[in-house]
Amino acid sequence: xxxxxxxxxxxxxxxxxxxxxxxxxxxxxxxxxxxxxxxxxxxxxxxxxxxxxxxxxxxxxxxxxxxxxxxxxxxxxxxxxxxxxxxxxxxxxxxxxxxxxxxxxxxxxxxx
Numbered sequence: 736x737x738x739x740x741x742x743x744x745x746x747x748x749x750x751x752x753x754x755x756x757x758x759x760x761x762x763x764x765x766x767x768x769x770x771x772x773x774x775x776x777x778x779x780x781x782x783x784x785x786x787x788x789x790x791x792x793x794x795x796x797x798x799x800x801x802x803x804x805x806x807x808x809x810x811x812x813x814x815x816x817x818x819x820x821x822x823x824x825x826x827x828x829x830x831x832x833x834x835x836x837x838x839x840x841x842x843x844x845x846x847x
Contacts, residue, residue: 766794767794767795767796767799768794768795769840770839770840770841770842771840771841771842772794772842773793773794773841773842774842774843774844775790775791775792775793775836775841775842775843775844776790776791776792776843776844777789777790777829777832777833777843778790779827779829785825785826786826786827787823787824787825787826788823788824788825788826788827788828788829788832789821789822789823789824790821790822790824790832790833790836791820791821791822792820792821793817793820793821793822794820797817800817800822801817803822803839804816804817804822806839807822807824807832807835807836808824810835811824811828811831811832811835813825813826813828
Protein backbone atom coordinates (compact mmCIF):
# COMPACT_ATOMS: atom_id res chain seq x y z
CA UNK A 736 0.00 0.00 0.00
CA UNK A 737 1.24 3.41 -0.78
CA UNK A 738 1.38 6.13 1.75
CA UNK A 739 -1.92 7.98 2.14
CA UNK A 740 -4.12 5.13 0.80
CA UNK A 741 -6.74 3.80 3.19
CA UNK A 742 -7.64 0.15 3.31
CA UNK A 743 -11.26 -0.34 2.26
CA UNK A 744 -13.09 -3.00 4.24
CA UNK A 745 -16.43 -2.61 2.51
CA UNK A 746 -17.96 -5.94 1.59
CA UNK A 747 -20.95 -6.78 -0.55
CA UNK A 748 -23.35 -6.68 2.41
CA UNK A 749 -23.97 -3.79 4.72
CA UNK A 750 -25.70 -3.43 8.07
CA UNK A 751 -28.65 -1.79 6.37
CA UNK A 752 -29.45 -4.92 4.30
CA UNK A 753 -31.22 -6.68 7.17
CA UNK A 754 -28.17 -7.64 9.18
CA UNK A 755 -28.47 -7.13 12.90
CA UNK A 756 -26.87 -8.19 16.13
CA UNK A 757 -29.13 -10.50 18.08
CA UNK A 758 -28.63 -11.55 21.64
CA UNK A 759 -29.04 -15.28 22.19
CA UNK A 760 -29.45 -14.95 25.92
CA UNK A 761 -32.82 -13.80 27.18
CA UNK A 762 -32.89 -11.95 30.49
CA UNK A 763 -33.20 -14.42 33.33
CA UNK A 764 -36.00 -13.91 35.79
CA UNK A 765 -34.87 -13.94 39.41
CA UNK A 766 -37.23 -15.79 41.68
CA UNK A 767 -36.92 -14.41 45.18
CA UNK A 768 -37.27 -17.12 47.80
CA UNK A 769 -37.55 -17.02 51.54
CA UNK A 770 -34.50 -18.26 53.51
CA UNK A 771 -35.97 -21.65 54.43
CA UNK A 772 -36.44 -22.55 50.74
CA UNK A 773 -32.76 -22.05 49.85
CA UNK A 774 -30.45 -25.03 49.36
CA UNK A 775 -27.02 -23.47 49.75
CA UNK A 776 -23.59 -24.92 49.12
CA UNK A 777 -20.33 -24.05 50.88
CA UNK A 778 -17.11 -24.06 48.87
CA UNK A 779 -13.51 -23.20 49.59
CA UNK A 780 -11.24 -21.67 46.95
CA UNK A 781 -7.73 -20.32 46.80
CA UNK A 782 -7.28 -16.94 45.16
CA UNK A 783 -3.80 -15.48 44.87
CA UNK A 784 -2.67 -17.84 47.62
CA UNK A 785 -5.41 -16.77 50.05
CA UNK A 786 -8.37 -18.86 51.19
CA UNK A 787 -11.89 -17.70 50.28
CA UNK A 788 -15.12 -19.26 51.56
CA UNK A 789 -18.09 -19.17 49.17
CA UNK A 790 -21.75 -19.63 50.08
CA UNK A 791 -24.56 -19.73 47.54
CA UNK A 792 -26.40 -19.63 45.25
CA UNK A 793 -28.78 -17.15 46.83
CA UNK A 794 -32.18 -16.25 45.35
CA UNK A 795 -32.53 -12.87 47.02
CA UNK A 796 -32.99 -9.36 45.74
CA UNK A 797 -29.72 -7.41 45.60
CA UNK A 798 -30.86 -5.19 48.45
CA UNK A 799 -31.70 -8.13 50.74
CA UNK A 800 -28.47 -9.91 49.81
CA UNK A 801 -26.40 -6.83 50.66
CA UNK A 802 -28.17 -6.46 54.03
CA UNK A 803 -27.55 -10.14 54.81
CA UNK A 804 -23.91 -9.86 53.73
CA UNK A 805 -23.35 -6.78 55.90
CA UNK A 806 -24.86 -8.55 58.91
CA UNK A 807 -22.70 -11.64 58.34
CA UNK A 808 -19.49 -9.64 57.84
CA UNK A 809 -20.07 -7.86 61.14
CA UNK A 810 -20.95 -11.08 62.94
CA UNK A 811 -17.96 -13.01 61.54
CA UNK A 812 -15.49 -10.08 61.65
CA UNK A 813 -14.24 -10.62 58.11
CA UNK A 814 -14.40 -9.00 54.69
CA UNK A 815 -16.57 -10.20 51.87
CA UNK A 816 -18.53 -9.47 48.72
CA UNK A 817 -21.73 -10.48 46.92
CA UNK A 818 -21.19 -11.46 43.27
CA UNK A 819 -23.58 -13.20 40.88
CA UNK A 820 -25.67 -14.84 43.61
CA UNK A 821 -22.71 -16.00 45.72
CA UNK A 822 -21.36 -14.52 48.94
CA UNK A 823 -17.59 -14.53 49.25
CA UNK A 824 -15.88 -14.33 52.64
CA UNK A 825 -12.20 -13.79 53.28
CA UNK A 826 -10.52 -16.71 55.01
CA UNK A 827 -11.24 -20.37 55.61
CA UNK A 828 -14.30 -19.83 57.80
CA UNK A 829 -16.79 -22.25 56.22
CA UNK A 830 -18.14 -23.75 59.48
CA UNK A 831 -18.70 -20.28 60.98
CA UNK A 832 -20.49 -19.10 57.82
CA UNK A 833 -22.71 -22.19 57.84
CA UNK A 834 -23.59 -21.70 61.49
CA UNK A 835 -24.39 -17.99 61.03
CA UNK A 836 -26.57 -18.62 57.96
CA UNK A 837 -28.46 -21.44 59.70
CA UNK A 838 -29.27 -19.03 62.55
CA UNK A 839 -30.81 -16.72 59.91
CA UNK A 840 -32.98 -19.59 58.63
CA UNK A 841 -31.07 -20.71 55.52
CA UNK A 842 -30.69 -24.42 54.66
CA UNK A 843 -27.71 -26.22 53.15
CA UNK A 844 -27.42 -29.21 50.85
CA UNK A 845 -26.01 -32.30 52.47
CA UNK A 846 -22.36 -32.93 51.60
CA UNK A 847 -21.69 -35.95 49.41
